[in-house]
Amino acid sequence: MNETPRLGIGIGWRPEIAGAVEELPGVDWVEAVAENLCSGHLPESLVRLRERGVTVVPHGVSLGLGGADRPDPRRLADLAERAEALGSPLVTEHIAFVRAGGERTASPALEAGHLLPVPRTRDALRVLCENVRIAQDALPVPLAVENIAALVSWPDEEMSEGRFLAELVERTGVRLLIDVANLHTNHVNRGEDPAKALDELPVEAIAYVHVAGGIERDGVWHDTHSHPVTRPVLDVLAELRSRVAPPGVLLERDDDFPPAAELAGELTLIRETLRAAGPAPVRDSATVRPSTVRSPAPAATAPVRSAPTAAEEASGATEAARERLALAETALLSALVAGTPAPEGFDRRRLGVQSRALAAKRAGVVAKVAPELPGILGDGFRPAFLAYAARRPMRGGYRRDALDFAEALLTEGRPGDPAARRRLALWWRERAAARPPRRPVRLARAARAALAQGLTRVAHSRSFRTPDGAREWPRGASGS
Template identity: 75%
Template sequence: MKLGIGIGWRPEIAAEVEALTGIDWVEAVAENLCADHLPGSLVRLRERGVTVVPHGVSLGLGGADRPDAGRLASLAARAELLGTPLVTEHIAFVRAGGPLTATPRLEAGHLLPVPRTWDALEVLCENVRIAQDSLPVPLALENIAALISWPDEELTEGQFLAELVERTGVRLLIDVANLHTNHVNRGEDPAKALDELPVEAIAYVHVAGGVEKDGVWHDTHAHPVTAPVLDVLAELRSRVDPPGVLLERDDAFPPGAELAAELETIRGTLRAAAELKTVRGTLRAAAELKTVRGTLRAAAELKTVRGTLRAAAPDSGAGNSRGAGPLAGKPAGPGARDRTAVAQTALLSSLVAGTPAPEGFDHRRLRVQSRALAAKRADVVAKVAPELPQILGDGYRAAFLDYARARPMSGGYRRDALDFAERILISGGLADPVAQRRLTHWWEDRSGPRPPRRTARIVRAARAVLVGK
């Protein structure tokens, strides 16, 4: 399945994406699409023959719980609607707690790394098989970027991915920006990861931008692609010709001309890496031919054919193939799901509820991750409920971060917005009576079992005009 060169489709740049030339396919966040109809932009792209791949972010296949049947059904419905050749998700956990640990359910609102242990691998593989059985098309999974490392990991990233592919047959979505992020943040060598993982299982590749701050690389998807990320892309291309390569951008969207320039840079990187691979292949072939000629000359000087055969006899000890080495089939033992649940709940509770950090983690990195999660919550809530920063003005962000420190997210971002507004109203935190009234009406309109009737909205609007809002 050859995808070609693509770009992440987002509503904010729908027009720019449609205007780009040379785009073979696009990727859309599955949770941002309705299950029964598509945005007009995606309809027009599909009519032009552009493939659309849904990219999920909420399954949490690396979590201790088995995949939610409703989320799987929703992803399957979007795959059917798009007529896509595959769907993609992440190797991550996004929630923890609940029945397995007899603790409150916690939502990260972010993709968090799973420990590279045999326990976590066993849980992930079972969850992947459940997802594969529920989806109408093949599944590919993405490696994620991380600020933090789990202590006492038993596998490298490449080994972990190789075992996952061996046990489930799942395809891989390799994000080279995430490999670079893990190089900066966790000291992991991208080239080693590429050497260890089964590159033949790659379905496509992500390329994205980020920024380094205080020695930490933040995978923002809101900055231009950097040279180190392109270097990792070239490393990957030197090993395999990926079926597809896609540029991701999720925020701070540039003009269409800048997107086109980034895409051309990606094309140029792939071309240059392919040409270098050809040159290296030619040099290797020449070196091997020289070796063969030298061997033949040496053989001609030997006195007997028997001596020549003995000298040229191959070593009887053949190397192990992938899957037959010490990593293959190692049992994780009983209780893997329960142990994974306890470990992930302890970590997520530390990040979003302020409980003590689990043993073995870097406390400074945990604080950085905790602040990043709270900041992301504030940003996403401002997007799903833009009225809140309009009502609260410059005080929105500080008020939300104060709320987030005391209230972990448990029901998604829209529920988070309602809970935040409710807390502001209960605490009497608004001195401005106009803002207090607007926030009250906003909360009442969205927290009830049904929206207010049209008559009620007209009366409210008239009263607002009479009292100056």
């Protein structure tokens, strides 16, 4: 495996600030959301940056490596194409799940539209390791995976975040993308000590670091990526720098973009924080091959285990772990987006906060990908969409969500203003079909949607415990 490249100081490239990014002084590299790029038609701004020698790293958000299913070969192929088109030295993704349900649980397929935390259990680790290996084999460059922020904690977890990441690196040789803002978020929301996590994880495997802003409301930290970077996040960056010199550090900003001067000021703060933290007392991670990294176990903890043996794999242990993980993740996601009861052991208040945050994010993203809808519906867009989201989980990405929302309004004879309803019908017709569905078709679709939601609730209410304590779903409970 090639050595981790030295990246330097970078910023997340977004179309809204493409011009500013090109003009910012001292930007060594940029990161672009992979799913927003087309390998055959790269944005001109990224082409110009590459021609100037600026490294571009594609950052994936949809693989769902922490999910129960194996990575989608089509998504992997798309990510590989983008890496090759950009000449990238590596690609990155998240330790998260983004979808659940389907055949494994005999329940409707659900999309989160968001990165959700995997349980830090042996089952989840076993599945994640296999998924990471599959991704590594399909990609033309090394993979690095990112720790995520979370509002909720899984009950009965078996490992801390640092130990979970250490074992993942030990078993797969994967690199790490450490988001210090996410470590701070998990400190506020879940009481996890960032310094302890940094002590436990193999810092020599770090490919690069994310720094981002957020805001605290009612004791909950929201990792918004739309606020300035705060001092506590910079303090976590300093903690990391005191342990290792990361090959790259990147500022993320996804919304409410400030003037270029403010972005430049935040980059200066990051540089000053790294400089003030002093030289790292350990080896520079740019010279270490992650496949050879070994993290010593802290006192009073079990040693890091090696990769599963052939006998373990042959016994079907991973497939059994996938089944258990599928049930657990489906129960959680169903509670968040389909209104089913909270799984046992979860903080119901926090689940409510997360559920509302997911719905608000759906509304915000749909307003961006389909800006005509707020234009047609005016102030009624957001309440109408939130009411729709409460009864209709996302089923195929945000653009599909926008079409489904418009169709649901038309099915109900809304909006009430005839002119607005005609405009909405025209918008829907231009993107979805020759004409809006006739009344019998609309009623049949509404009935199917209600039946699917009802069966999901029944499946959850009839769930039971297996001898090993895992929650099962009755196999006949399908919404299809």
